[in-house]
Every structure is written in structure tokens, then in C-alpha cells.
Amino acid sequence: MNTIDQKTKKQTRHLDAVVVGAGQAGLAAAYHLKRQGANVLVVDGNARTGDNWRSHWDSLRLYSPAVHDDLPGLPFPADPHSFPTRDEVADYLETYAATFDLPVRHSSPVRRLSRENDAFVVECPDVRYTADNVIVATGTFGRSxxxxxxxxxxxxxxxxxxxxxxxxxxxxxxxxxxxxxxxxxxxxxxxxxxxxxxxxxxxxxxxxLPVRPGTRRFRLVFPLVWQMWGLVQTIRTPIGRRMKAQVRAHGAxxxxxxxxxxxxxxxxxxxxxxxxxxxxxxxxxxxxxxxxxxxxxCTGSRRDDSWIDLPVIGDDGWPREERGVVPTMPGLYFTGVAFQYSFRSMLIGGAGADAEYVVNHLLSRRSERDALPAPAA
CATH class of the missing domain: 3.50.50.60 (FAD/NAD(P)-binding domain)
Structure with missing residues (x-):
């Protein structure tokens, strides 16, 4: 439903969920939400899906082979053992959004995220969204x-x-x-x-890495490395928690x-x-x-969450989330965060599982809320 906010005079639209960011994490979240029938919108400041990847250096290639670069529902269209280029990744994301008819609104940077009464408020330059849930998917490390x-x-x-x-x-x-x-x-x-x-x-x-990418040995060993990244180097293990601190502070x-x-x-x-x-x-x-x-x-980037007008960012500059869920702010989520769950979290191949966990939590919360008895008259 669209209304006009009397204070800002902006068009206001209410949704089940707003996803901020149309990179791999945001698109994966939108995919899972749409499959469950949620009324969702993805807002992104770029003019075109994939532009965030197109802004990297010309010769950039992924560090994982294409067989591990899928988002849910759509295999990466390349030789499984190849390492996709920057532009191939950008085009894949654009194709992904089109294939599943994901609702992405481009050239719509979010200026402010706040909360009014029982809803989140997402302020864009020409429109104001209210939502029961917001998923912040603005990138692994941020762009500052x-x-x-x-x-x-x-x-x-x-x-x-x-x-x-x-x-x-x-x-x-x-x-x-x-x-x-x-x-x-x-x-x-x-x-x-x-x-x-x-x-x-x-x-x-x-x-x-102990093996050189692209070699026969790499093809034999990398599936084991991939399993280690997703099952051993996680926030549930001591080695994973140590690696999380190292990756966030010093890089991979x-x-x-x-x-x-x-x-x-x-x-x-x-x-x-x-x-x-x-x-x-x-x-x-x-x-x-x-x-x-x-x-x-090549000194990295810091997260820039200054547009989030909510008390959810820690003194270390990272959101106070637990596997993407913000315990102190029900309905607010982060995905695509470095080491959200495991080392895989900052790779395209890890985006789908992290987003699915967040969406499942969102949907279970909605189900619990819907199951509450109506207030007495």
C-alpha cells in the first residue's frame, strides 16, 4: 500500500521486508524471501545490478572456482574449474536477478534507516519505505x-x-x-x-593456500579446503573464532x-x-x-554504517549480530558480512547459505508473531 508521509511529503510504501544492497548476499536473501511469498523489495544505489563488481580493478578474478560460485537456484555459467572474471560475476548477478524476477530498485541509495513505532523506516532520496523487517546486505567490509x-x-x-x-x-x-x-x-x-x-x-x-589454484592438485584438494572453510573455520569452533578476528582486522x-x-x-x-x-x-x-x-x-575498507540510525553497531565498527541476527533489534538482519558464520561468508559461494539462515529466522519470527492471539477488545 502506498501513502504520502505528511512530514516528508514523500511517497511511502509498506513491505514485509526491505533488503539494502543488490550484491550476491542481497539477491540471495531476496530469492529466499520471494520463494516464501514475502512482499520484498531490494534497494541499491547503483544504476545496474553488478555495478559494485564492475568497479573493481580490470583484471580481478574470483579466488574460488566457478563450481563453488553459485547462488541458490542458478549454477554459475562457466567451466567449473575456471576462475570467473570481474565482469562475468557482474553479468551473472544481473542474470540472476532477471531469471528469478527479483524486485530490485536501482539508483536508490539508502540515506537513513530508523525505527518508528513498530516498523523500520528506510529513507531513499525520493521514496520512504516502512517494513516489518530489514536485511542489510551492503558488502563484506564496506566501501569506506x-x-x-x-x-x-x-x-x-x-x-x-x-x-x-x-x-x-x-x-x-x-x-x-x-x-x-x-x-x-x-x-x-x-x-x-x-x-x-x-x-x-x-x-x-x-x-x-597450500596448493596453487588451477593445478591438478588444486582440483583434488580444494573440495576438502572448501569443506574446511564451511565446517571447521566457523564461529562455532575456537580456530574459526580466531580466524574471524584475524580476517576482520588484517585480511585473508x-x-x-x-x-x-x-x-x-x-x-x-x-x-x-x-x-x-x-x-x-x-x-x-x-x-x-x-x-x-x-x-x-591495499589496506582494506571499513564498514560505513553511519546511515543506520539504530544502536546496533559495536565499538569495533561491526554490527552486533549473531550469525546475521541482531538480538537487540528484532526484525533487523545483516548478511554478506565477513565471517558471518564461516570463512566462506565473504565468498560468493557462501552467500546463499548465510542468507537462507537469516531468512529462515525472519520467517519463523513472522510465524510466531502471526500465531499470537488477537488483543482483547
Whole structure:
């Protein structure tokens, strides 16, 4: 039912559920909700489904093979052993939404999420939604780049790009490149950039997969790794809880490029961290690095939940959720969060199961509410 809010003069529409974000997690949640007959809408700030993936660097490929990159109900249309490209993933998400006729409203960023009386209020630029439930599916880590404050002390002639801004080496000046942050994105970018620029990669060693992706051995071992990621490295086990803290704070292990690959390609690997700038030059550990013409910050992103006007974000910047359920705010959920349940949670292949758990909780809550006796007259 559509009404006009007298205070804001915006059109208001009430729904069973609003999903914020049309990435893999949001689409998987909408799929499960629609199958159960819920009146659901997905709102997304991008102009097109998949645009979040299209904004990554040009050569990005998934770190898991296509056989493990499905969303519920639709296999990934690629060789099962291939590693889909950025654009293949974006197109798959667009096809997924169209295949299941998922209700996605594009170019509709959410400005504020609040609560009035018994309903959540989702404020978009030109419309106001009220909902019994809201599922926040805005991404694994968020889109607010983490760049150290001392980046401002670098020589202004140095080109500085965050990994979210990097597309390809054509953006760089001639001269040495310093890639800051040695998780999988830093390693992938460093091994690409070194083909045209002398490259230094600095940051702690995050570890790596024990087998090389794409090899015969990888095909034999990866199904076991996948099971370990989903059954052992979870919030239910001590090893999983330790890994959750590590992944959220420092990033994931190298998933495609190994230390040996970096060395063979000519990348200078420094395991100390960049700690500041001196005379306009980067300082890594105790060493000043002169002659750096470009810095690529692969230092991750922080969640930006400032638009959520509800007391559900912890002091660590992460939502206070338990497997996506917010105990203190019934009807509010998060999905697509790093280590929501397991290591798989930040991969496309883990989005469907996490979303299904959240939706099942939402539906059971609705069933319990509907079963309550009507208030006495």
C-alpha cells in the first residue's frame, strides 16, 4: 500500500521486508524471501545490478572456482574449474536477478534507516519505505577506504590510489610503485604492476593456500579446503573464532599468488609495515624508501554504517549480530558480512547459505508473531 508521509511529503510504501544492497548476499536473501511469498523489495544505489563488481580493478578474478560460485537456484555459467572474471560475476548477478524476477530498485541509495513505532523506516532520496523487517546486505567490509593519515605527508607528486580506485597500470606515473598491504588484493595488484613498473610490496605475511589454484592438485584438494572453510573455520569452533578476528582486522591469506610467485615476477617483498613518511618518502619499518612515484593502498575498507540510525553497531565498527541476527533489534538482519558464520561468508559461494539462515529466522519470527492471539477488545 502506498501513502504520502505528511512530514516528508514523500511517497511511502509498506513491505514485509526491505533488503539494502543488490550484491550476491542481497539477491540471495531476496530469492529466499520471494520463494516464501514475502512482499520484498531490494534497494541499491547503483544504476545496474553488478555495478559494485564492475568497479573493481580490470583484471580481478574470483579466488574460488566457478563450481563453488553459485547462488541458490542458478549454477554459475562457466567451466567449473575456471576462475570467473570481474565482469562475468557482474553479468551473472544481473542474470540472476532477471531469471528469478527479483524486485530490485536501482539508483536508490539508502540515506537513513530508523525505527518508528513498530516498523523500520528506510529513507531513499525520493521514496520512504516502512517494513516489518530489514536485511542489510551492503558488502563484506564496506566501501569506506582505510588509508593511514600519514599518507598526507607523502610528496604530493606521488600518485596515491586505494585498491578500490585502482583499475590498471595505465593510471600510474613512470617510476617505482609501493603496494601497501600484502593480503590477496595487494599480491594480485603487485604481480600485475611489476610487469611495467619496479614494484615493492610491503606488509605482514598473511599466509597462503597450500596448493596453487588451477593445478591438478588444486582440483583434488580444494573440495576438502572448501569443506574446511564451511565446517571447521566457523564461529562455532575456537580456530574459526580466531580466524574471524584475524580476517576482520588484517585480511585473508593469499588465495592465488604465492610468495614464490612474487619473487619470480620481480616484486621486492618487504614484510615490515609502512609506518609513516619522512621528507615526503614512505618509511617502511625503519627504512626510508626514496624514488617512489606511486603508492597503491591495499589496506582494506571499513564498514560505513553511519546511515543506520539504530544502536546496533559495536565499538569495533561491526554490527552486533549473531550469525546475521541482531538480538537487540528484532526484525533487523545483516548478511554478506565477513565471517558471518564461516570463512566462506565473504565468498560468493557462501552467500546463499548465510542468507537462507537469516531468512529462515525472519520467517519463523513472522510465524510466531502471526500465531499470537488477537488483543482483547
Amino acid at each position: 577506504p582505510k588509508i593511514p593519515a600519514f599518507g598526507a605527508d607523502l610528496d604530493p607528486q606521488i600518485v596515491q590510489l586505494h585498491s578500490s580506485e585502482y583499475r590498471n597500470p595505465d593510471q600510474l606515473r613512470p617510476g617505482r610503485v609501493l603496494v601497501v598491504g600484502a593480503s590477496h588484493s595487494g599480491a594480485d595488484i603487485a604481480i600485475e604492476v611489476v610487469r611495467s613498473h619496479e614494484t615493492v610490496l610491503c606488509g605482514r605475511d598473511t599466509g597462503a 591469506p593469499l588465495l592465488r599468488v604465492t610468495s614464490a610467485d612474487l619473487t619470480a615476477a620481480g616484486v621486492e617483498r618487504v614484510t615490515e609495515r609502512m609506518i609513516g613518511a619522512q621528507g615526503g618518502n614512505p618509511v617502511v619499518g625503519t627504512q626510508q624508501l626514496p624514488g617512489i612515484a606511486n603508492v597503491i593502498w
